[in-house]
Amino acid sequence: MPARYGDLITNGSFRDAFTGWWSGDSAYVSVATPGTGLEATATTDAANLSDALVGQDNLPLRSGCHYTLTFTARASQPGTRLRAAVGLGVEPWTTTLDKTLTLGTADTCFTFAFTSGQDLPGGQLSFQFGQSTTVTVSLTEVRLTCSTAAEGFYTDLASNAAQWLAAHPDDPRAKKIEKSIVRRPGARWFTATSTDLAAYITAAAAAGHLPIITLYNIVGRDNGGQSTGGAPTAEAYRAWIDAAAAAIADRPAIVILEPDSLAQLGDLADEAARAERTALAAYAAQALGALPETVVYLDGGNATWIRPTEMAARLKAAGVQHARGFAVNVANFDAIDVCCTYARQITAELTRLGVTGKGFVVDTARNGNGAMDAAGQHVDWCNPAGRRLGVPSSIGVAGADYLLWIKYPGDSDGSCGIGQDIPAGTFSPYLAERLTDGI
Known part of the structure; x- marks a missing residue:
């Protein structure tokens, strides 16, 4: 599988609306792109984190290579949980990065480094935020980059x-x-x-x-x-x-x-x-x-x-x-x-x-x-x-x-x-x- 150095994410700043991304069931999540990033809103029916989610597929990851996920996020209410996961986009949904964090109402930049444990020519990044309450998560500057000299x-x-x-x-x-x-x-x-x-x-x-x-x-x-x-x-x-x-x-x-x-x-x-x-x-x-x-x-x-x-x-x-x-x-x-x-x-x-x-x-x-x-x-x-x-x-x-x-x-x-x-x-x-x- 060939190396791919650089940002693996398409349209990570959402300047091109929602191009390159997908969202979950419309009964649980809706999305808007006002020009300053993504605003994803979970409904009260999204009882679990994984009920409301947005993501991107077809991310080529190589086993043993090091990657860095960075993004800027905030929520409409403090204490909102957000799960960021990178891994297999189909069953058994194996993850190579799985982090759950707490958002505040101010923009915060998050950075996570990880090593891929498997070759994933069709890897997936997802952000999950079902809370059993209506909440809007704002995302921008999403990047997934190779970070080793070898890449x-x-x-x-x-x-x-x-x-x-x-x-x-x-x-x-x-x-x-x-x-x-x-x-x-x-x-x-x-x-x-x-x-x-x-x-x-x-x-x-x-x-x-x-x-x-x-x-x-x-x-x-x-x-x-x-x-x-x-x-x-x-x-x-x-x-x-x-x-x-x-x-x-x-x-x-x-x-x-x-x-x-x-x-x-x-x-x-x-x-x-x-x-x-x-x-x-x-x-x-x-x-x-x-x-x-x-x-x-x-x-x-x-x-x-x-x-x-x-x-x-x-x-x-x-x-x-x-x-x-x-x-x-x-x-x-x-x-x-x-x-x-x-x-x-x-x-x-x-x-x-x-x-x-x-x-x-x-x-x-x-x-x-x-x-x-x-x-x-x-x-x-x-x-x-x-x-x-x-x-x-x-x-x-x-x-x-x-x-x-x-x-x-x-x-x-x-x-x-x-x-x-x-x-x-x-x-x-x-x-x-x-x-x-x-x-």
């Missing part, structure tokens, strides 16, 4: 930074770069010249880790900019995507799909080129999104580039409904709060367009100092000075699915900024050290 992201042992370290072990910058960058998991980028995707996915699966990969080969890539290139024709691109899907197959992976491709649509020569790129993105989203263990994020630009209304329209046209969601701030420097605000604006616009339940990820590789310089001006996108490493790849915050190192630190944006004469994608210890020191 973490895959670290690319052949990243550009790792290759530099292997070739320069005695460089005075080596230990700093090893500790700050080389040991950190981030995305490996695959282009038309990459032939080792299947081997990379296989290595990650063998380690029980979740690989982060970026597919970067759209026709007219970077619109002739620093990272120009890409597939020569639409037919070649579709064949390349088919090959990538076959290489990933049924193994777990996070896929960041074609950074800048949708954000740069307006810079293409004509409507025919824009239509072709949108169609190719949609083809990739559908092909990769259909894989059983792959989560796909399309290009969502960044907060100071494309307005949320326009980006949402582009994402819908590019098939985001077939993907998990979209990625923001790839290869950029905006702070996490700025990125998450922008992304939530996009998800709100997508909902208005009829596309609900989409998530997002944020590239945090180089946003530790945000995107403003000392004078309060927004920095240029290409190797700007004064940037710093951001939060390493991890579970997300503020609505994000994940915070990820997508643009690997130290890899140049191109011959520009403080990286003159360093081609795009080339690792530079000079750039890497400046990022570790924030200068």
Whole structure:
């Protein structure tokens, strides 16, 4: 059974109403989602805790792996009992976590760590609160996450930074770069010249880790900019995507799909080129999104580039409904709060367009100092000075699915900024050290 690192819960903040959840017999429990979480009300006929319940199914748990359940809850009356259980969703209802707690009328965050005693590809989480009296339990921020290093992201042992370290072990910058960058998991980028995707996915699966990969080969890539290139024709691109899907197959992976491709649509020569790129993105989203263990994020630009209304329209046209969601701030420097605000604006616009339940990820590789310089001006996108490493790849915050190192630190944006004469994608210890020191 493959590892699945991250939040196993769908719609844990109930922003997408009751999607992904179920409730018990309507004679015993009713649910409402006012936009600030879930309000579940038990009737007086619910004499036992298990009479009134809400939950979520199809949670993949692995025997011997460690998990953490967190949630925020309150009740309409003090002294309300709530049972939180994780386990088998059918008879004999074996539980691997079973906690009964007492709620007050103020929001309280609860955290429970446990080790799964069995493989449960279809595990269940339930909250039970029958009291023989009418009571409303409010829930939000429900998360069930893998918490061991063995369930973490895959670290690319052949990243550009790792290759530099292997070739320069005695460089005075080596230990700093090893500790700050080389040991950190981030995305490996695959282009038309990459032939080792299947081997990379296989290595990650063998380690029980979740690989982060970026597919970067759209026709007219970077619109002739620093990272120009890409597939020569639409037919070649579709064949390349088919090959990538076959290489990933049924193994777990996070896929960041074609950074800048949708954000740069307006810079293409004509409507025919824009239509072709949108169609190719949609083809990739559908092909990769259909894989059983792959989560796909399309290009969502960044907060100071494309307005949320326009980006949402582009994402819908590019098939985001077939993907998990979209990625923001790839290869950029905006702070996490700025990125998450922008992304939530996009998800709100997508909902208005009829596309609900989409998530997002944020590239945090180089946003530790945000995107403003000392004078309060927004920095240029290409190797700007004064940037710093951001939060390493991890579970997300503020609505994000994940915070990820997508643009690997130290890899140049191109011959520009403080990286003159360093081609795009080339690792530079000079750039890497400046990022570790924030200068």
